[in-house]
Amino acid sequence: MRVEVQGLGHRYGDNPWLFRELSAAFLPERTYALTGPSGSGKSTLLSIIAGWEAPDEGAVNLEGIKKVNWVFQSPHGMPQRSALDHVAHPYLVSGMTVRDAEVAAMSLLVSFQLAHTAERAFSSLSGGEAQRLMLARGVAADPQLLLVDEPTAQLDHATARQINDIIGQLAAGGRIVLIATHDASTRDACTDHLDLTQFAFAAERS
Numbered sequence: 303m304r305v306e307v308q309g310l311g312h313r314y315g316d317n318p319w320l321f322r323e324l325s326a327a328f329l330p331e332r333t334y335a336l337t338g339p340s341g342s343g344k345s346t347l348l349s350i351i352a353g354w355e356a357p358d359e360g361a362v363n364l365e366g367i368k369k370v371n372w373v374f375q376s377p378h379g380m381p382q383r384s385a386l387d388h389v390a391h392p393y394l395v396s397g398m399t400v401r402d403a404e405v406a407a408m409s410l411l412v413s414f415q416l417a418h419t420a421e422r423a424f425s426s427l428s429g430g431e432a433q434r435l436m437l438a439r440g441v442a443a444d445p446q447l448l449l450v451d452e453p454t455a456q457l458d459h460a461t462a463r464q465i466n467d468i469i470g471q472l473a474a475g476g477r478i479v480l481i482a483t484h485d486a487s488t489r490d491a492c493t494d495h496l497d498l499t500q501f502a503f504a505a506e507r508s
């Protein structure tokens with residue numbers, strides 16, 4: 303299983319190229335920080351890999367990937383439903399019984415340091431808790447490829463640390479994880495780092 307991008311280049315309409323000649327391989331059990339200044343194309347690269355956006359140049363090969371999941375920058379949940387419900391839902395969808403889904407969800411809440419929130423309504427969670435819950439739900443859906451867009455962008459330093467503490471767990475079980483971020487501490491929590499700046503230079507030369 304691997305994700306490979308070859309010679310990717312993208313621009314929106316007549317705007318300048320965001321990046322060109324972007325080739326990289328992403329492997330299981332690893333978390334990749336995609337970094338670069340605001341506007342460098344981090345979210346665009348995630349969209350291209352997810353298949354939402356067609357690249358102007360190059361190709362994406364998702365080898366052995368059956369399911370892709372995306373965790374967005376701002377946590378969105380069902381205000382009145384509990385944290386446990388949010389994480390149990392993907393298990394229920396996969397066909398588990400209610401009891402098994404709740405046991406599996408509780409175990410994920412524990413490893414994402416959210417056990418104390420299990421019975422609380424989503425609307426009562428702090429920003430950091432809500433973001434960790436979205437990550438736990440993303441993992442519960444059991445994708446082979448997890449795309450995460452700026453998980454710490456809206457959080458203060460201390461809260462961002464709570465997210466960074468659980469980043470290592472996102473790739474458990476052989477998952478490939480790509481995280482767009484401009485937070486240095488989030489980058490350091492990842493196992494690998496791809497800086498888009500170098501591919502912006504390739505675009506400028508063209």
Ligand SMILES: Nc1ncnc2c1ncn2[C@@H]1O[C@H](COP(=O)(O)OP(=O)(O)OP(=O)(O)O)[C@@H](O)[C@H]1O
Pocket residue numbers: 314320338339340341342343344345346347452482484
């Ligand atoms: N659908 C679109 N049509 C036109 N321009 C777009 C579109 N989506 C993004 N852009 C532009 O492309 C550039 C790259 O956007 P993108 O969101 O990929 O960057 P980013 O590195 O993720 O930025 P940030 O760190 O601010 O989230 C930006 O200038 C953005 O305004």
